[in-house]
Amino acid sequence: MYTVTLRFVPGGPRVMGQWEQEESADRCFLDWVGLYGSLPTVTISLCEVAPDGRERVIRPWPQVPAV
Structure with missing residues (x-):
């Protein structure tokens, strides 16, 4: 299963979907x-x-820079 999670502020409420x-x-x-x-x-x-x-x-957003 896959999820996509959206937060408008860190630690705040989330919007989530599953596929x-x-x-x-x-x-x-x-x-x-x-x-x-x-x-x-x-x-x-x-x-x-x-x-x-x-x-x-x-995949994260914002994208994490490669080290």
Whole structure:
């Protein structure tokens, strides 16, 4: 399963969606980045959820610089 989570302020309430297909979740992630990504405090994440409930971030916004 895949989730996309949107927060307008760090630690604030979240808007979240879940999908079975990564492509569908990725489309939502890109839509939300386009709609809300220019707001200064917004965070958006696309995560893969393992059967045991652990989440792995696939794509964060804002993007984390490579080290």
